Amino acid sequence: MEQTIMILTDFSIDSLYLVKKALDDYEDQSVNILMVHGVDVSSYPSDLLFFSKSVLYSKLVSEEFKEACSVLRNRYSSRINSFRFDFFTGFTNAAFGNFLEGNKVDKIYVAGNFQSRHLSGMSADITGFVRKCKTEKVEVNYVTSEEGPVSGQLARLFQMNA
Numbered sequence: 455m456e457q458t459i460m461i462l463t464d465f466s467i468d469s470l471y472l473v474k475k476a477l478d479d480y481e482d483q484s485v486n487i488l489m490v491h492g493v494d495v496s497s498y499p500s501d502l503l504f505f506s507k508s509v510l511y512s513k514l515v516s517e518e519f520k521e522a523c524s525v526l527r528n529r530y531s532s533r534i535n536s537f538r539f540d541f542f543t544g545f546t547n548a549a550f551g552n553f554l555e556g557n558k559v560d561k562i563y564v565a566g567n568f569q570s571r572h573l574s575g576m577s578a579d580i581t582g583f584v585r586k587c588k589t590e591k592v593e594v595n596y597v598t599s600e601e602g603p604v605s606g607q608l609a610r611l612f613q614m615n616a
Contacts (some may be wrong), residue, residue: 458488459486459560459561460490460559461488461563465515471596472564474530476563477530480533483533486537490580493576550583559589562592563592564591
């Protein structure tokens with residue numbers, strides 16, 4: 455049975471280590487990967503009217519991150535059934551539970567030391583929702599890379615061990 459794995463992301467290459475870890479844990483089956491970033495959408499009608507996930511995605515995601523995702527997809531193509539991104543825009547635990555149920559999330563991989571970078575004024579930290587939900591979680595601890603050349607960060611991704 456295909457598993458759907460949710461991973462919190464701040465669109466850094468470091469956050470992709472959790473994808474690699476999940477794929478290594480499921481080496482005998484294919485999985486669906488759902489990368490999620492928290493977004494605080496105001497309730498003003500004009501803000502809601504002009505909110506676009508695709509526009510926000512294009513603003514937040516660097517070419518380097520897209521390249522790293524492509525490398526992961528190619529390297530683990532036999533284990534990845536789907537690899538997609540979404541934004542959680544809710545404000546309550548119930549909304550987060552509905553988000554998990556709607557996306558059929560079976561397990562959440564979360565970094566024990568995850569500190570979400572606020573990439574825009576709309577970014578929101580949703581680790582509190584993750585910690586409180588009843589969905590099975592796998593906590594992974596690793597040392598994040600220092601700022602440096604992106605090519606070095608990408609190479610380091612494949613050298614990291616939990």
